[in-house]
Amino acid sequence: AQSVTQLDSQVPVFEEAPVELRCNYSSSVSVYLFWYVQYPNQGLQLLLKYLSGSTLVESINGFEAEFNKSQTSFHLRKPSVHISDTAEYFCAVSNSHGTNAGKSTFGDGTTLTVKP
């Protein structure tokens, strides 16, 4: 069984400040890890993913996340946030192989609010 815990339901931060959104997971098999962003009344957009290789992954808009296998974490960070980063962020895992490769689990989300 898989589970994902996003440790903060809401994160308020001022513009240009750094931010970290925390995600822990549990799984009995190897997994892929993802961060998605959801703007109001829209579907989910993939922000970044870890499949294999370097444990530090980056997105095109300045976000990065680091896979830590020993701590089973995949925290999302950005050194300087913008007003436009205000959104709901979801951490997700899926099995990397096997009969349940198509099954995925999402956390309950973290609302990031960037204030001027």
Added chain:
Amino acid sequence: DAGVTQSPTHLIKTRGQHVTLRCSPISGHKSVSWYQQVLGQGPQFIFQYYEKEERGRGNFPDRFSARQFPNYSSELNVNALLLGDSALYLCASSLGQASLTEAFFGQGTRLTVV
């Protein structure tokens, strides 16, 4: 190039009724996954179809069913609707069976059960 399209965008149904939601994946994508997102929660995995066969199922009652057609579009059916079925239903398409690795989500169908 069209993205993932879902229809309808909104609908209102009465308890006990049946509903059919539709999803057209990105051209060339063979996998469609369905998720239920209740307000204030993350998406919950319902089904995945790949090459027209069910490849994954979440913890949902048998009132929920789905199918994938030869053109890879998909329908999600829910029978005997309950108030708790009110949610945003999301469809995601991907090339391969590992549903999230290259997944693109549609805008969703907002279902309200009254």
